[in-house]
Amino acid sequence: MGNTTYNYGNCETCDTPLEEQYIKQDFWIRGELIIIDHILAGVCPKCGEKIVNAETGQYIDELLKNNEYIISAPRISVPIIMFDEFKKRYDISNERSAYID
Numbered sequence: 001m002g003n004t005t006y007n008y009g010n011c012e013t014c015d016t017p018l019e020e021q022y023i024k025q026d027f028w029i030r031g032e033l034i035i036i037d038h039i040l041a042g043v044c045p046k047c048g049e050k051i052v053n054a055e056t057g058q059y060i061d062e063l064l065k066n067n068e069y070i071i072s073a074p075r076i077s078v079p080i081i082m083f084d085e086f087k088k089r090y091d092i093s094n095e096r097s098a099y100i101d
């Protein structure tokens with residue numbers, strides 16, 4: 001994707017060559033959910049593992065410490081769901097879950 005500027009090497013988990021692409025990443029900082037969009041990262045096409053280079057990592061650290069910048073950023077609202085409430089309302093205990101046994 002585009003001209004590669006950094007060699008991310010292979011995935012530490014599954015040894016697949018990482019591909020450079022822009023990602024969105026979420027962080028929980030002081031109890032607040034923050035999403036950083038358009039981060040250039042190495043992404044594993046097989047297992048989804050993501051890494052950034054050292055410089056990008058440093059910029060992310062700086063950004064997450066910069067309260068003033070974060071406060072001035074646009075906001076989105078996201079659903080937050082109480083899982084227990086969902087389970088009570090949509091009882092599937094008579095079916096077998098395909099994901100969790």
Ligand SMILES: [Zn+2]
Nearest residue numbers: 011014044047
């Ligand atoms: Zn992988």
